[in-house]
Amino acid sequence: MKEIIENIKIRFKVSDVILQRQNITFMTTGKESAIPLITWLRDYEGFSHFVLFSTVDWNEDGFFQLTYLLNNPVKKVDLGIRTFILRKNAEMTSAHHLWEQVATYQREIKEMFGINFPGSPRVGESFLLEGWDDIPPMRREFDTKEYSEKTFFPRPGRESNDPATYMKSKLYPNEEK
Amino acid sequence: MVNKENEKDKFLAPENEVHTVIGPEGEEITVDPLKDYFCEAFPKVHEPKNKIVENFINWARAESLWVLGFGTGCGSIEIPPLLSPRYDAFRFGVAMRATPRQSSVIIISGYLSVKTLKRAIRSYEQMQNPKFVVALGSCTINGGMYWDSYNTINRLDHYMPVDVYVAGCMPRPEALLAGFDSLKKRIRAGRAEGANEYASNFKWYKANQKKIIKDWNMPDYNW
Numbered sequence: 001m002k003e004i005i006e007n008i009k010i011r012f013k014v015s016d017v018i019l020q021r022q023n024i025t026f027m028t029t030g031k032e033s034a035i036p037l038i039t040w041l042r043d044y045e046g047f048s049h050f051v052l053f054s055t056v057d058w059n060e061d062g063f064f065q066l067t068y069l070l071n072n073p074v075k076k077v078d079l080g081i082r083t084f085i086l087r088k089n090a091e092m093t094s095a096h097h098l099w100e101q102v103a104t105y106q107r108e109i110k111e112m113f114g115i116n117f118p119g120s121p122r123v124g125e126s127f128l129l130e131g132w133d134d135i136p137p138m139r140r141e142f143d144t145k146e147y148s149e150k151t152f153f154p155r156p157g158r159e160s161n162d163p164a165t166y167m168k169s170k171l172y173p174n175e176e177k
Numbered sequence: 178m179v180n181k182e183n184e185k186d187k188f189l190a191p192e193n194e195v196h197t198v199i200g201p202e203g204e205e206i207t208v209d210p211l212k213d214y215f216c217e218a219f220p221k222v223h224e225p226k227n228k229i230v231e232n233f234i235n236w237a238r239a240e241s242l243w244v245l246g247f248g249t250g251c252g253s254i255e256i257p258p259l260l261s262p263r264y265d266a267f268r269f270g271v272a273m274r275a276t277p278r279q280s281s282v283i284i285i286s287g288y289l290s291v292k293t294l295k296r297a298i299r300s301y302e303q304m305q306n307p308k309f310v311v312a313l314g315s316c317t318i319n320g321g322m323y324w325d326s327y328n329t330i331n332r333l334d335h336y337m338p339v340d341v342y343v344a345g346c347m348p349r350p351e352a353l354l355a356g357f358d359s360l361k362k363r364i365r366a367g368r369a370e371g372a373n374e375y376a377s378n379f380k381w382y383k384a385n386q387k388k389i390i391k392d393w394n395m396p397d398y399n400w
Contacts, residue, residue: 128292133391148327153330
């Protein structure tokens with residue numbers, strides 16, 4: 001693992017190298033160098049298996065964090081490449097030419113976060129939400145409770161209790177808090 | 178006002194667009210699938226005719242429930258054990274069918290996303306009268322643990338007429354058997370009139386369904 005990280009550091013500008021476990025490491029790189037880096041990892045370092053592609057919304061900071069998780073089946077190590085993109089007019093270079101299944105991830109991320117991936121096949125088509133006309137639902141400013149109450153006819157009289165205090169009052173009604 | 182007749186329906190499925198086909202003798206035929214392939218008539222209310230005959234028919238209906246093999250959410254995993262030797266729903270005259278045209282009961286087994294609701298409505302409408310709906314799990318009653326989700330419905334009875342609710346998260350197969358038992362009692366008493374209720378409140382149900390299914394690209398009644 002250390003050898004791989006050293007090799008990366010010679011060629012690419014990476015920061016925040018986190019050795020999460022013995023066989024999994026995360027590192028952050030710039031938006032422009034992310035795709036060249038994973039291309040190089042796939043072609044020269046044996047990270048041939050694409051595990052997942054995920055997004056985190058850092059609403060207060062104005063960033064989306066994208067994580068490409070790659071796996072090296074020979075050395076049995078995982079490598080997570082993180083990159084930050086601006087929330088405003090969010091756009092990222094597509095990686096569907098490296099692994100075909102990336103196109104599906106990108107289609108989902110386009111729908112759930114509104115990040116565009118120009119050139120990715122069928123990226124504009126709806127994936128899970130057919131006919132969605134609100135802001136993308138996984139964005140942090142989207143209020144899911146408010147949307148649900150507005151749309152789905154909430155049943156009146158529904159109550160929520162904290163399970164611990166509720167069971168305590170049921171089982172031991174005479175006991176003080 | 179926008180002239181809606183000239184506006185192209187952006188959600189219309191490509192196979193449902195108006196197109197021409199070549200007939201066997203080379204003639205061109207224009208086909209409008211939404212009008213030609215589907216029955217345009219809305220469902221009708223069927224009043225029970227003769228009390229004695231109806232009682233007998235209701236007994237027969239109650240003793241052979243043909244369930245559509247349609248699973249949504251986590252409850253669909255409770256249905257296979259129901260048919261296994263341990264619970265053996267066949268004892269009670271409950272059998273599974275593969276197509277809505279041959280079944281009389283639809284089990285909504287758990288949470289329904291908007292995307293699945295569209296398919297569930299389509300399946301429900303294709304079933305022949307009389308038809309019954311069993312709603313399984315808390316999610317169909319008030320949304321359950323997904324009550325504030327952006328993509329799952331809260332109350333099933335706003336979209337299709339429910340005969341029996343089985344509460345729980347998740348109800349075990351025994352609870353489902355008890356649900357079938359109360360459905361049978363309901364049918365025998367002549368109170369399971371869900372299909373008639375759907376027909377008489379058709380506009381209300383359709384308005385509720387269209388409120389959340391925004392890409393409505395099928396006929397209003399999928400008979």
